Amino acid sequence: MLGTRNKKLTAYNNWGYVFVAPFVIVFLIFSVYPVLRTLYLSFTDLKVMGDANFVGFANYKRVFTDKFFWKALWNTVRIWGVNIVLQLGLAFLLMMVFSDVKYKMAGLSIFRVVYYLPNLIAATSVAFLFTTLLDWRYGTFNIMLNSIYKLLGMRYVPIDWLGNTATAGHTIAVIQSWMWFGNSFIMLMAGVQGISKDYFEAAAIDGAGRWTIFGRITLPLIRPIMMYVAITSLIGGMQMFDLPFLMSNAASASYGSVQTVMMYLYKFGFTAGTIQTGYASAIAYALFLIILTVSVLQIKLFNRKE
Numbered sequence: 001m002l003g004t005r006n007k008k009l010t011a012y013n014n015w016g017y018v019f020v021a022p023f024v025i026v027f028l029i030f031s032v033y034p035v036l037r038t039l040y041l042s043f044t045d046l047k048v049m050g051d052a053n054f055v056g057f058a059n060y061k062r063v064f065t066d067k068f069f070w071k072a073l074w075n076t077v078r079i080w081g082v083n084i085v086l087q088l089g090l091a092f093l094l095m096m097v098f099s100d101v102k103y104k105m106a107g108l109s110i111f112r113v114v115y116y117l118p119n120l121i122a123a124t125s126v127a128f129l130f131t132t133l134l135d136w137r138y139g140t141f142n143i144m145l146n147s148i149y150k151l152l153g154m155r156y157v158p159i160d161w162l163g164n165t166a167t168a169g170h171t172i173a174v175i176q177s178w179m180w181f182g183n184s185f186i187m188l189m190a191g192v193q194g195i196s197k198d199y200f201e202a203a204a205i206d207g208a209g210r211w212t213i214f215g216r217i218t219l220p221l222i223r224p225i226m227m228y229v230a231i232t233s234l235i236g237g238m239q240m241f242d243l244p245f246l247m248s249n250a251a252s253a254s255y256g257s258v259q260t261v262m263m264y265l266y267k268f269g270f271t272a273g274t275i276q277t278g279y280a281s282a283i284a285y286a287l288f289l290i291i292l293t294v295s296v297l298q299i300k301l302f303n304r305k306e
Contacts, residue, residue: 042281052278059282069283072264073290075169075257079244080237082173083180087233090177091184096214099192112189115182123179127246130175136160162247168254172243180236184229191225192218227302231295238291241266261287 042059044052063069094115118126133140142158149156161171195218203213219226241262248258261283269280 038281038284041278042285044278046276046278048275048277055278059279060286062279063282063286069261069264069286071256072259072261076238076240076260076262079169079173079176079258079260080234080240082170083176083237084233086174086177087181087184088229090181091188091229094181094185095188095192098189099214099218112182112186115185117182118179119183121179123242124246126175126179127243130171131162131247134161134171136163163249163252163254165254165257168248168258172247172258175247176240176243180233184233187225187229188222191222195221223302227299230298230302234294234298235291238287238294 041052043054043056045055045058046052098111134142136142136158139161141161142156146156146158159167161167199217199221200213203217208216239262240260244258244260245263245266248255265280265283265287267274268276268283
């Protein structure tokens with residue numbers, strides 16, 4: 001009797017494998033296989049089609065001695081650096097304001113929606129919008145600045161925000177921070193609201209000031225959230241592609257200052273005439289190793305004992 005019951009339970013439990021099989025199959029085909037295939041191709045000299053000859057670490061040696069790769073990496077870090085300072089700075093500022101008055105101010109959910117809205121807009125729409133607004137001849141931004149200068153009795157020289165080497169990278173970084181600060185704000189605010197009110201009330205009773213509470217209670221307790229935001233921002237920033245690609249022109253003087261690593265990879269992976277699949281795969285894994293190294297350093301930094 002007991003054996004029959006166990007067999008029925010086993011047969012019943014085996015249905016679980018049937019239900020998870022579609023996900024596992026799709027995951028293996030569209031996630032695991034491409035990763036392993038790219039790793040294999042990074043050790044070959046495959047161009048477009050045909051035979052892929054094994055070349056060992058030749059592609060990786062080429063990547064790490066390629067001055068254009070390092071230039072693209074520097075552009076990526078520079079744009080991401082400006083972006084992350086503005087993005088997290090604004091997110092922290094808003095977090096401090098709302099965490100300080102969250103018990104008195106109603107409508108926090110409305111502000112969350114408003115701040116998160118730019119993150120919901122497609123990158124193509126954002127790129128088209130700001131490319132139009134920042135046009136150096138007919139763009140609204142330059143027209144507004146020209147009107148302000150006229151009121152002040154000064155002459156304004158239109159700036160080519162996206163075509164000038166000195167301004168293109170910073171302009172894209174500011175737009176990126178506008179798109180993503182709402183996401184960082186929501187993450188940080190969720191961490192603050194997860195802190196027990198007892199800590200704040202006890203600190204207030206003991207006479208702790210606003211900055212003391214923020215520095216001694218809020219910051220230490222939201223450290224896991226801060227680590228998550230920092231690492232995901234790094235991963236997203238180092239894979240930056242859409243806005244720089246859509247808002248730049250290969251024929252413009254500023255292209256060399258906004259070409260990111262992913263744009264450089266795209267050149268060898270998908271652009272007709274320059275396709276070198278093996279080399280593009282090596283670039284992808286070189287970027288992965290860089291992101292992995294920096295992420296591990298970030299984790300150690302956040303987890304260090306004070």
